[in-house]
Amino acid sequence: MKQLVHLKERKVQMKKLKQLCSVMLCMVMVTVFTITPIRADDVTTSPTTTISGTASITGIVSQFPEDKDVKASLSNTNPAIKVTVEATIGYKIGTAEKTIKSVPIPMETKTTDSVEVNFRFTQKDLNLLPAGTYDIKAKSTTDSANSVKEAKIGSITVNKETPTVTIDKPISLTKSRSNFETADGELKAKLDKAFFSNTNPASLELTASINDNSNAAKVTEKATATKNGEVAFTFTQADLNTLLEGDYTITVTSAGNDFNNAIAAVTLGTIKITPMVNASVKTPQTFDLSKQGDIVIGIVSNGRTLKAIKNGSQTLTSGKDYILGNESVRIYKSYFNQFAVGKQHLTFDFDEGSDPICQVNIIKSLKNTNLILKGYKDKSITTLSNRTAGSKLPGWNKKSYKAAGRKGYEFVGWTYNGKTVTTVPDDRLNVTLTAKFSKLSVGRASALSVKGKSGKGVGFTAKSKTYTKADGTRRGFRFRYSRSSSMKKATYKTTGLGKNTYTKTGLKKNARYNVQVRYYYYDSTNQKVYGAYSKSKSVKAY
Structure with a gap:
């Protein structure tokens, strides 16, 4: 009975325990999936930094006497913000965009209240500005940790100054066309010294021009005026001689550049060009x-x-x-x-x-002439002085002139100005004569007689025909003989110029020999030029 009661109590306890576990599980689930709203005060936003100002600067072109400060206000929505800022002034020279900058300034705001920033532009940079009005702007530098959007913080106005240009005396020049001299192009002028009193750089580039009646510049020249006010222009003689007939005005202005045409045109004088006089x-x-x-x-x-x-x-x-x-x-x-x-x-x-x-x-008042002789390819031979005009010309000395000769060619006369001459010309003091050459053709020997030698000794006598050319050149002879009709193992003998007979002894009695001859002449280089051998003649030695 007690056991039964105890068992019932255990069941009741187990049931209560299951109910308790269910309740705890529900509590855990409610805890995990509950979403709590966030208040607006708990959200942090990025800081916003701005810069502003109303500065105003006025000055004269190239005459800012000192550095200039530009004040601006820097503010942000949160304290303790660090930022580096700089100010700029943009301007143009022609079409070129240029900028001058202040020194970058690192800033830190301690509260949300604005703080003052003092930008400084140097005198040197300010004197670069041409005449005009320009915005002064500021923003953070590119390497700054925080960004400040570019904003206008003021303006600068640069006014022109018109310095005075004077000359000692007006220029009044009259010249015939293209008759200018070097000194005519030297023009001097003076610039008001007060203009340079505070100028940096201490100079001004000027342009002088010579203008026609339509005010068109025909010749221009630049020069630089310095603090003493003196300036000199030099127009070149060549440029001045390009001016045509007419009246011209000489004017001078500033050359522009960074000075923005600070000087209006000033007349220095006039030039009158009259018609040209020939040389x-x-x-x-x-x-x-x-x-x-x-x-x-x-x-x-x-x-x-x-x-x-x-x-x-x-x-x-x-x-x-x-x-x-x-x-x-x-x-x-x-x-x-x-x-x-x-x-x-x-x-x-x-x-x-x-x-x-x-x-x-x-003219040629004397009859004597110097002959300058030249050979092949204009090789110099010699000079024959004081030859009488009309006298006979020299021949070709083969031994002395051979270095100027032409191999394989013979001398046939002298040429002067492309024509063959035979006497000394009389139309100039020094006459150059050039040798004329012709291909030396000897030809085949034809005249030959051969007979057995009579008298003492066994052999033969061969004879050809002598010949002397019109210029005195003689024919030379060269003989050869052989037991063979093909002239194999022939024996040769050159007898010389004009020696047309050859006698040979010491041969085998009653033996037959074949004999030939050929001619030769000396060419203009003193070398032998041979012709072909004659037909062979057969002879019995006795």
């Missing part, structure tokens, strides 16, 4: 081939520039053929010595105007 030369002139002297030709250039001296299509070489002096030109004798007696016409080529012509009459 001239003194003509005629005479050159004597016998006296060998340079000739000096007078020139009146009238401002023209001599560019060249021409003789037909040939242009003389300065320094070699002539040298230019003061209103004269010296033409060397070596140039005229190349010409024959007659007339040469030298054209003086000037840069403008008509080109004058000087006639030079070339």
Whole structure:
């Protein structure tokens, strides 16, 4: 009975325990999936930093006397924000974008209240600004930990200054066209010194121009004025000589650049160009081939520039053929010595105007002539001095002239100016004669007689025919003989020039021998040139 009661109590306890576990499980689930709302005060936002200002600066082009400070206010929504800021002024030179900058400033705000920032622009940078009004802007630098959006913090106005340009005396110049001299291009002026009192850099670039009646600049030149106010322009002679007939005004202005045309045009003077006067030369002139002297030709250039001296299509070489002096030109004798007696016409080529012509009459007062002999490919041979004009020309000395000869060719005469001559020309002092050559053709020997030798000794006598050319050149002979009809193992004998007979003894009695001969001549290099052998003649030795 007690056991039954105890069993019932155990069941009741187990039931209560299951109920308790269910309750605890529900509590755990409620705890895990409960969502708690977040209050707006608990959200942290990124800080916002801004910069502002209303600064105003005024100055004169290139005359800011000192550095300038620009104040601005920096603020943010949260305290203790670090940021690096800088200010800039942007401007243009022509189409080029340029900027000057202040020194970057590191800042830190301790509270949400704004703090003052003091930007500084240097005097040197401010004096770069041309005339105009420009915004001053500020923002954080690119390497700053926090960002400040660019904002305008003020403006700067740069005014022009008009310095005074003066000259000692007005320029009034009258010149004929293309007749300017170097000194005519030197123009001097002065700039008001007060302009430079506070200028950095301490100079101003100016432009002088020569303008026609339509105010179009025909010639311009730049120069730099410094603190003493002096400025000098140098127009080149070549540029001034490009001006055509008419009236011109000389003006000067600033060259622009960073100074933004600070000077309005100021008239320095006038130039009047009259019609051009041509150059001239003194003509005629005479050159004597016998006296060998340079000739000096007078020139009146009238401002023209001599560019060249021409003789037909040939242009003389300065320094070699002539040298230019003061209103004269010296033409060397070596140039005229190349010409024959007659007339040469030298054209003086000037840069403008008509080109004058000087006639030079070339004469030869003496009869003596120097012969300059040349051989093959213009090889020099010798010079024969003081040869009488009209006398007979020398022949070809094969031994002395062989180095200038042509191998395989014979000398056939002398040429002068491309024509064959036989006597000394009389049209110049120094005459160059060039040897003429012709292919030396000897030909096959034809005249040969052979007979057995009579008298003492066993052998034969061969004989050919002598020949002497019109110039005295004699024929040479070379014989050969052999027991073989093909002339195998032949024996040779050169008898010499004009020696047409060959006698051979010491041969085998009653033996038959074949004999041939050929001719030779000496060419212009003193070398033998042979012809072909004659037909062989058979002879019995006895």
